[in-house]
Amino acid sequence: MIAEIEKLMRDDTAGDPISGIKWTRKTSEKISRQLRRVRIWVSASSVRRLLKKLDFHLHVNKKTICSTRSADRDRQFRRIQRACARFKRRGLPIISVDTKKREMIGRFRNPGAKWAKAATPVNDHDFRTDAVGVAISYGIYDPQANRGHLFVGTSHDTSEFAGDALALWWNHEGRDRYPDADRILILADCGGSNGNRVAAWKCGLQERLCDPFGLKATVAHYPQSSSCFRSWSSRRSFDWAASTPG
Numbered sequence: 432m433i434a435e436i437e438k439l440m441r442d443d444t445a446g447d448p449i450s451g452i453k454w455t456r457k458t459s460e461k462i463s464r465q466l467r468r469v470r471i472w473v474s475a476s477s478v479r480r481l482l483k484k485l486d487f488h489l490h491v492n493k494k495t496i497c498s499t500r501s502a503d504r505d506r507q508f509r510r511i512q513r514a515c516a517r518f519k520r521r522g523l524p525i526i527s528v529d530t531k532k533r534e535m536i537g538r539f540r541n542p543g544a545k546w547a548k549a550a551t552p553v554n555d556h557d558f559r560t561d562a563v564g565v566a567i568s569y570g571i572y573d574p575q576a577n578r579g580h581l582f583v584g585t586s587h588d589t590s591e592f593a594g595d596a597l598a599l600w601w602n603h604e605g606r607d608r609y610p611d612a613d614r615i616l617i618l619a620d621c622g623g624s625n626g627n628r629v630a631a632w633k634c635g636l637q638e639r640l641c642d643p644f645g646l647k648a649t650v651a652h653y654p655q656s657s658s659c660f661r662s663w664s665s666r667r668s669f670d671w672a673a674s675t676p677g
Contacts (some may be wrong), residue, residue, distance in 0.1 A: 433596055435471055474677040511618065511651045518616045518649075519575065525611045526616040527572045528597070528625055531581070531589050535562035569596045569624075576608060593624045594635030614647045615640075627652040 459478040466473055473481075480661050539554045540560075554561055567584040569592065582596035597617075606612070617636075619625040627631050627650075636648050 435466060435469065441556050504647075507654050511608055511653070514616055514649065514651055514671050515618075519616070522609070522617065523614050524573065524605055525575060525618070526594065526597075526605075527574065529620055530593070530625075531568040531570050534566045534568070535559065536563045536564045536566055536585075536592070544657050556609045566646050567592065569593055571596060571600045573605075573608070578604075580604065588624050590624045590629055590631035590635045590641075592637035593632060597636070598639040598643065601640060601646070606644065611647065614649065617650045619650060619652055621652050625650075 451452075457484065459475040462478045463473055490658050513526055523572065524548045536553075539557045540553045544590050559565075567586070567588050569582045569584070570579060571582070572579040580596075582592075582599060585594050586592070605615075613618075617625075619627075621627050636650070640646060641648055655668075
């Protein structure tokens, strides 16, 4: 069977000659159908397991092309790294924040699958007018605890919403984990509701986080075109908790 798979994929295989990693343009479902034509009955899931034995790997698009690049990019990252080390030595909280992808609420098609006796009926097209609403998700990740929170709003991605999410996180989890903290380091993108030029974001931090809880906030913005969660992407997994601001 493995020999037949290698034969089928001979003209559709690419790879890296240095690392030895191989990948193919054919899907496991297509390979399964082609094997059935030669009277080899194997499911797509079994094909995936066999491909792993043959050292094939799944590949996805990788965001590596930056639209802009600052001359001080590396210097800025080094300053952020030093700030993180300083806060970590003192046992102070460090969080990374970002607004994640918006999702329309309704019977829309989403990737994924579940075990069920019948498929869930959804709309044939995803139109905004058919949505009950739009979910705005704001993520807060604590790299020292390797734990994240996702706050979901239903109106707009505003600086007030970001400030409320931070206040909720600190009130329900942050101050219990860092009871003696009087300072907090916030890592953020340059754009969106927590952008470096957004005055409402600074006011929201002061009014919703700093003043009520007696904290001094240091905000470190990543260079333009950098994802604020990228610095922690080497983590294999972490815990998520979801909340909805009232």
